[in-house]
Amino acid sequence: MQDIQNNKLAEVVLDSISEGIYVLDLQGNAAFINPSACRMLGYEADELLGKPLHGLIHHSYPNGSLYPREKSPIYATLKEGQPHKAADEVLWRKDGTSFAVEYTSTPFLVGGKLNGVIVTFSDITERKKAEAEMVRQTHYDSITGLPNRMLFMDRLEQAIKQAHRTGFQLALMFIDLDRFKEVNDTLGYDKGDVLLKEAARRLLDCVRECDTVARLGGDEFAVVLGDIEDPNSIEHVAQDIVQKIAQPFVLDNEFAYISASVGVTLYPQDSDDLEGLLKNADQAMYSAKTLGRNRYSHFTPSMQEAEQVRMRMANDMRIALANGHFRVYYQPIVNLESGAIYKAEALLRWQHPSRGLIAPAQFLSIAEETGLIVDIGTWVFEQATSQAKQWRESYHGDFQISVNKSKVQFHNLSSHQKWFEHLKQQGLPGQGIAIDISEGLILEANSGVTQHLLDLRDAGIQVAIDDFGSGRSSLSYLKKFDIDYLKIDQSFVRNLSPSSEDMALCEAIIGMAHKLGLKVIAVGVETEEQRSLLMQVGCDYAQGFLFSQPVPAEEFEKLLNMALA
Numbered sequence: 001m002q003d004i005q006n007n008k009l010a011e012v013v014l015d016s017i018s019e020g021i022y023v024l025d026l027q028g029n030a031a032f033i034n035p036s037a038c039r040m041l042g043y044e045a046d047e048l049l050g051k052p053l054h055g056l057i058h059h060s061y062p063n064g065s066l067y068p069r070e071k072s073p074i075y076a077t078l079k080e081g082q083p084h085k086a087a088d089e090v091l092w093r094k095d096g097t098s099f100a101v102e103y104t105s106t107p108f109l110v111g112g113k114l115n116g117v118i119v120t121f122s123d124i125t126e127r128k129k130a131e132a133e134m135v136r137q138t139h140y141d142s143i144t145g146l147p148n149r150m151l152f153m154d155r156l157e158q159a160i161k162q163a164h165r166t167g168f169q170l171a172l173m174f175i176d177l178d179r180f181k182e183v184n185d186t187l188g189y190d191k192g193d194v195l196l197k198e199a200a201r202r203l204l205d206c207v208r209e210c211d212t213v214a215r216l217g218g219d220e221f222a223v224v225l226g227d228i229e230d231p232n233s234i235e236h237v238a239q240d241i242v243q244k245i246a247q248p249f250v251l252d253n254e255f256a257y258i259s260a261s262v263g264v265t266l267y268p269q270d271s272d273d274l275e276g277l278l279k280n281a282d283q284a285m286y287s288a289k290t291l292g293r294n295r296y297s298h299f300t301p302s303m304q305e306a307e308q309v310r311m312r313m314a315n316d317m318r319i320a321l322a323n324g325h326f327r328v329y330y331q332p333i334v335n336l337e338s339g340a341i342y343k344a345e346a347l348l349r350w351q352h353p354s355r356g357l358i359a360p361a362q363f364l365s366i367a368e369e370t371g372l373i374v375d376i377g378t379w380v381f382e383q384a385t386s387q388a389k390q391w392r393e394s395y396h397g398d399f400q401i402s403v404n405k406s407k408v409q410f411h412n413l414s415s416h417q418k419w420f421e422h423l424k425q426q427g428l429p430g431q432g433i434a435i436d437i438s439e440g441l442i443l444e445a446n447s448g449v450t451q452h453l454l455d456l457r458d459a460g461i462q463v464a465i466d467d468f469g470s471g472r473s474s475l476s477y478l479k480k481f482d483i484d485y486l487k488i489d490q491s492f493v494r495n496l497s498p499s500s501e502d503m504a505l506c507e508a509i510i511g512m513a514h515k516l517g518l519k520v521i522a523v524g525v526e527t528e529e530q531r532s533l534l535m536q537v538g539c540d541y542a543q544g545f546l547f548s549q550p551v552p553a554e555e556f557e558k559l560l561n562m563a564l565a
Contacts, residue, residue, distance in 0.1 A: 020101075020121045023108060026078060028052045031116060040123055042094035057091050077105040077117045088128075091121065100124050141215040143193050144200035152214035152222055157274055159212070159226045163267055169228040170267035174281040175203070175241060178259040178293040180219035183251075191251040195258070202244040206237050222281070238262050238296040246294060259294035261285055270299050283307050313363055314370045316352065321376060325351050328383040329550035330401070332559055333521060333543045336535050341563045342396040345436070345543065346384040346403050347550045348376070374412045377405065381419050381433075387553055388432040395560050402434035402464060407441050410449050420459055430460025434485065438466055442481065450481075457482045464521065469509060478516055486513045490524025490544070496533050507537040514538065 020037030022030055030048045038045050041057055048056070054072065073084035083106045090098045103121035107114055139151035147155065156172065163170040177199060184192040196215070203213045203221060212224040225237060245260035263285025265271065270280045280299040283306075288297035320326055326348060333343035350358040367373040381403050388401040409415055423430065435456060441449065442465065456463055464485035469492060488509055492502045506522070513520045522534050525544035534542060548559055 020123075021118065022048070022053070023116055023118050024053065024074070024078065025116045026114070028054055028075065028078065037121070040093075040099070040121075041091065047094075057093075074103075074105040074117055074119055077107055078114070081107045081114045083107065088124070089121075100128050143196050144215050145197075146200050146221075147212060147214040149214070149216045152212065152216065152224075153274075155212045155214075156222075156224050156277070159224050160267060160274060160277075162226060164272075166227060168226070169231065169234075169269075171223075171225040171228060171234045171237075172265050172267070172277045172281045173223040173225070173238065173241070173296075174216075174263045174285040175221040175223065175245075176261045176285055176289065177219035177221075177245065178261055178289070180258055183256045183258065187251060187254055187256065191254065191256070194251050195249050195256055198249055199245060202247075203241060206240040206244060234264065234266070238264055242294060242296055261288035261293050262296035263288055263299065264296055265299040279307075310366050310369070313366050314372065317350075317363060317367060317370075317372050317376070320350055320352070321372070321379065325353065326376065326379065327351050327552065328380055328387070329552055330387070330556040331543060331550040332547050332556070333402070333541050334547050336531065336539055336542050339563065340396075341547075341560060342399045343434075343541065344399075344401050344556065345550075346380055346387075346401050348380055349550075368406055368408045371408065373406055373408050374415050377403075377409045378415050378418055382422055385422055385426050385428050385433060389426050389428045391557075391560070392428075392432055398431070400432055400434055400462070402436050404436045404466070407438070410437070410441060410452055416452055416455070420455070423459065423461075430456075431462065434462040434464050436464045436466040436487065439468065453481050467523075469505065478518070483518060485519050485521055485541075487521045487523050487543075488539075493522050493524045493530055493534075493544070494526075496530045498533065503533060503537075506534065506539070510537050510539050 017034065018036055020040050021032075021034040022037050023032040025031045029050055029052050031050075033043075033045050033048050035045075038048075041048075043057075054075070073086050076082070077084050083104065085102075085104050087102050089101050089103060091101050092098050100123070101121040102124050103119055106118045106120075108116040108118050139148060140146065141148045159170055180192065180195070183195055196219070199221070200213065200215065203223065207213060207223060207225065211226065212222075214222045214224075216222055223237070223241070225234060228234060241262055242260050245258065249256040249258065263281045263283065265277055265280035265284055267277060271277050280303075283303040284297045284299040286307075287303055288295050291297060327350070329347045329349050330344040331347060332341045333345060334341055335343075348360050348364075350360075350363060352358050364373070367376055384401045384403050388399060391399040391401075423433070442453075453463065462484035463482065464487050465483055466487050467489040468486040469489050486509060488506055492505050492509075495502050496506065497503060510520045519540040521541040521543055522530075522539050523543050525531055525534065525542040525546045527546060530544075531542060531546060548556075551559070
């Protein structure tokens with residue numbers, strides 16, 4: 001009686017367990033199968049009992065073909081009498097579909113003798129999906145679905161090892177999407193994401209299935225081309241990338257036009273290690289950008305030398321800012337009608353301890369690339385505001401100094417606030433300062449730049465468009481923003497003559513500006529004829545070597561005293 005009760009209890013327990021359980025006899029036929037196993041497999045119990053399960057519900061290779069019974073861990077248990085575990089196996093349902101399981105096979109002993117094998121298994125499909133999703137999130141970019149930086153680094157490392165073994169070339173390309181930020185700023189981040197997806201698709205179209213295309217972050221991508229037998233194929237891929245990215249992107253009802261700057265480096269010619277290849281590709285990409293974008297550039301040793309020069313220059317600038325090696329020079333802006341000087345432009349100079357005076361053209365681009373321009377620009381602003389306050393008190397109550405502000409500075413909110421705080425501390429009205437900005441900045445103005453310009457207006461600071469006419473001029477921004485001055489680019493002033501095209505352009509700019517209520521400053525005036533011609537067409541101010549080159553503050557004061565005499 002007790003045995004019967006125990007058997008019924010065991011049967012109830014086996015039937016209620018969520019794991020699948022079946023028992024095979026010594027011939028491999030099913031002697032028992034519980035309801036959970038039947039439910040997962042899609043069979044009724046009597047369809048399996050007494051039948052050999054190998055080939056019916058298990059086991060297969062990844063391609064679905066049946067592998068020999070003797071290689072199955074379950075049948076190894078029948079043969080050896082030892083338990084086995086399998087962490088990732090496949091079972092087949094009645095409908096022909098499969099699912100992943102982990103299982104344990106345990107010897108079924110009766111009186112100490114092997115009488116069969118007990119198999120318990122669990123469906124791990126959801127767990128594998130979760131693991132796959134975790135891998136995807138860890139190793140793949142969420143927007144494009146491409147390998148991310150982590151997976152890219154691993155694949156590059158493996159590709160280097162493969163190239164070392166085979167002796168074939170390997171090419172690494174860094175790709176930067178030129179003007180992508182403009183798409184985000186003007187069309188929104190959603191459209192920017194659509195563009196990134198399409199750019200990823202185009203890049204994949206340029207390479208083989210065995211190659212790697214990855215998104216490193218932002219608008220930077222990378223391509224690894226392995227097992228290269230024909231070097232010409234590298235050129236073909238690089239050209240294809242440049243051409244495909246340059247084609248218009250259709251973003252709903254909008255068209256976006258961008259380009260690609262591609263840097264190319266080779267293993268083992270350029271470098272035989274991962275870090276060297278990464279550095280080379282980055283330098284080559286930078287070279288493509290500086291050469292005008294929308295192109296590819298191969299790494300050369302001279303690029304490495306140029307990078308070292310840039311690094312040394314950046315380090316020297318940090319030291320210069322800390323040790324007071326920078327100087328502010330001032331160039332007068334002369335009222336053409338009266339000859340009075342009550343405006344000046346603040347211009348940065350670098351008094352290097354060993355190289356002497358360094359002109360801005362030699363270091364400003366590096367300062368912008370490294371972000372040092374933000375701190376340097378704030379220092380220049382502070383010097384200019386102090387000087388403007390002094391000259392307003394000593395020479396002219398409306399004296400004004402103009403300060404250049406680059407795109408990098410405009411996008412830095414902390415410097416924006418520091419400038420206003422310093423003005424307040426100095427007790428200098430906003431009219432004592434003018435900000436010179438480029439046409440490019442205002443034409444590409446996003447909401448942040450627009451707000452910055454509005455903040456300048458509210459503070460009373462005037463704004464001048466520098467090098468007007470040299471770029472993509474647009475009258476619409478002159479209406480949209482409170483612009484106070486147009487500075488005619490010196491390329492128009494340099495060749496002024498009574499009947500020249502440059503004369504006609506200057507006259508047109510001046511007439512248009514005056515009708516819009518703007519004042520005009522001609523830059524690069526070097527001769528009396530240029531001044532006379534500009535006066536004839538009503539130009540308000542002039543700036544150039546005819547009046548003075550940029551000079552230190554103490555020499556500038558001599559000019560002021562002469563003008564007052």
